[in-house]
Amino acid sequence: MxxxxxxxxxxxxxxxxxxxxxxxxxxxxxxxxxxxxxxxxxxxxxxxxxxxxxxxxxxxxxxxxxxxxxxxxxxxxxxxxxxxxxxxxxxxxxxxxxxxxxxxxxxxGEEVPLDMDAGIFEYQTTGADGTRIDLSNVDAEQLQAGSRRIGIARRFxxxxxxxxxxxxxxxxxxxxxxxxxxxxxxxxxxxxxxxxxxxxxxxxxxxxxxxxxxxxxxxxxxxxxxxxxxxxxxxxxxxxxxxxxxxxxxxxxxxxxxxxxxxxGGNAAVLVFEDADLELAATRCVRGGVVYGGQYCIGVQRILVERSVHDDFSALLLAKVGACRVGNPGEEGIDVGPVIDENSAIRIQSWVDAAKSSGASVLAGGKRDRAVVEPTVLSNTRPGMLIEDEEIFGPVLTVNPFDNFAEAISRANATRYGLQGGMFTNDLRRAFRALEDWDVGGLMVNDVPIYRIDNMPFGGWKESGLxxxxxxxxxxxxxxxxxxxxxxx
Structure with missing residues (x-):
């Protein structure tokens, strides 16, 4: 036995x-x-x-x-x-x-053009005695004859x-x-x-x-x-x-x-600007952050919101987090089931508790039952906390304000990971500037980092992979x- x-x-x-x-x-x-x-x-x-x-x-x-x-x-x-x-x-x-x-x-594969360089043509047609051909005196038929090479690159x-x-x-x-x-x-x-x-x-x-x-x-x-x-x-x-x-x-x-x-891994940030559709942003952040216990390498973890709309967005976010159904994943209608094992749940809760003891505020959740971690929202978090610096891989969101674009990008970038990011704005200038300055493999505009269609190029910068x-x-x-x-x- x-x-x-x-x-x-x-x-x-x-x-x-x-x-x-x-x-x-x-x-x-x-x-x-x-x-x-x-x-x-x-x-x-x-x-x-x-x-x-x-x-x-x-x-x-x-x-x-x-x-x-x-x-x-x-x-x-x-x-x-x-x-x-x-x-x-x-x-x-x-x-x-x-x-x-x-x-x-x-x-x-593809054809590789081999008639691009006149210097190579001259070199290949130079005689053994060093006699060079004057290309200006060579007619088109001779040029074509001298260039009759084809390159084919095939994949195996x-x-x-x-x-x-x-x-x-x-x-x-x-x-x-x-x-x-x-x-x-x-x-x-x-x-x-x-x-x-x-x-x-x-x-x-x-x-x-x-x-x-x-x-x-x-x-x-x-x-x-x-x-x-x-x-x-x-x-x-x-x-x-x-x-x-x-x-x-x-x-x-x-x-x-x-x-x-x-x-x-990832430690994905979402930026919410004052011109964003806050209802859409809050809905997608909950979907991207807590469903399936937040166990996405591109899941939402850090939400940074322009200060003028921070309170309105936070109220929407908390209402939607509170509406999530938690329980047996085998039952219909459940949004959040367990994380993969109880040890993972213990670790996630310990990170939340550590952030709380360092001054963070728990706005929702923060507890667990065996391997089921409540959907959790924290505020007043800062770099140096595990919850900010590392990948939590659990149903935990942080939400904090920012005052300008440069601050938002700087804080989003302040991680050793760079898999995907998201931002909500109707200003495409911001989107293209973010693409230049934000070191992530994929940037989702008016959506969250978990957006992925399976034919997309997918991968990260920094310590998020090769x-x-x-x-x-x-x-x-x-x-x-x-x-x-x-x-x-």
Whole structure:
């Protein structure tokens, strides 16, 4: 019995601790087998015509659509995600797969012009004795004949990819790694988050049903030391990781010569100017800050409001936070369920308590019940507090006034993270100035940082990561260029 227990993890609901499934634990031999299988799978995938890869991804999209309710239940159960948000994640995943199918058909190289430089032409037509050609005396036909070279840059898959995924979007953020890798012709070994591996198993089953070749995708649920061993393994040509900054930069340090793509933490700010639609701004800030327990790397955390409208905005914000329904994520109509585990909830509350003891005011919430943290709003926070400086990854908002544009941008930028930001204004001059001065990978105007369509380029500045996700952009990260030059004179 003990030996059997050692081979599986019991996956539990973060809301009530009930068992939602079992996941086999990979030992060292299973990890080795997965890598060898992925090497074989790559040899198959790299030779598949693009229409075959595209058809597999499109069929997978259709199968997922048909199994939508099943996927929603699994996500809600193991991630503690409210049903509304789980349905949204599955809808995005359906699109993500179909978009990857389209990009698999579209991805192409380009002609590289080789007749741009007269100096190169002269050099290539200079005789062995040093005799140079006077281009002014060369007719058009001779010039054309001397320039008959064509360059073609084509993209090729790079090899087996190790994908390490987070718990908060156990289907769609997994697909941001798996779908472009398959679309471009790579194989993947996927290490899902330890809390949410069942969704990855379901995805692998759907892709097999869609016709994905053996070895193209393996799911490995293993302890951290074995995951680190995979990161170091030179048989992988790339590691793509989404998670905390601490873990991500450690992965980069140990990954060796392989490519690394990191989608890491955030500490997103929203700026609300006096000309903003305050009702829209408050509604979207609540949506972006506390739903699903605030567990978004691009979730709203810091709200900075022009002083003249600060009180009006705060009243709207507090009313909307108070209207959020908190409870069992498996029930319809719930806005805020648990965070991923009780230890995370304890940490979040400790940050709130620390801010309060340092002078912050708790305007709403501030308490927890097991892993469920109340939607919380703080004011009078300042740099130097954990709640301001670090990523809380919980349903906690800070709201503070500013007096002018320069102050707002300076405070929004006062973080080591730079993933996405949001601002509410009807003055496009402000928007373009903010784009120049605010160091974030994405800036949403009249919306909040959680806005993301899955074909967008997505990634951050500073300690928020390296590289870009979004199907086409990830496919470029996961492929390499070979350049062919033909002299056809």
């Amino acid at each position: 003990d030996a059997d227990k050692a081979r599986v993890d019991l996956i539990r609901s973060p809301y009530d601790g009930s068992i939602v499934g079992e996941m086999p634990i990979a030992d060292e031999s299973a990890v080795e087998a997965a890598i060898v299988t992925a090497q074989r799978g790559f040899e198959t995938m790299r030779r598949l015509p693009r229409f075959v890869r595209a058809d597999i991804l499109q069929r997978a999209s259709e199968i997922l659509r048909a199994r939508r309710d099943e996927a929603v239940r699994v996500i809600s159960a193991e991630a503690g995600k409210p049903l509304f948000d789980a349905r949204g994640e599955v809808s995005r995943a359906v699109f993500n797969l179909s978009n990857a199918a389209a990009e698999a058909r579209r991805i192409a 898959p790079i090899g087996p990819i190790l994908a390490i995924a987070p718990f908060n979007f156990p289907l769609n953020l997994v697909l941001h790694k798996v779908a472009p890798a398959l679309a471009v012709g790579n194989s993947v070994v996927l290490k899902p988050a330890p809390q949410t591996p069942l969704t990855s198993l379901l995805l692998a089953e759907i892709l097999r049903e869609a016709g994905l070749p053996d070895g193209a995708l393996g799911v490995v649920h293993c302890p951290v030391p074995l995951a680190e061993k995979m990161v170091k393994d030179e048989r992988f040509k790339m590691v793509t990781f989404t998670g905390s900054a601490k873990v991500g930069w450690h992965i980069k340090e140990i990954a060796g010569r392989k490519r690394v793509a990191l989608e890491l 590289g870009r996700e979004g199907t086409r952009y990830a496919m470029h990260e996961m492929s390499e260029i070979k350049h062919l030059v033909i002299n056809y004179n």
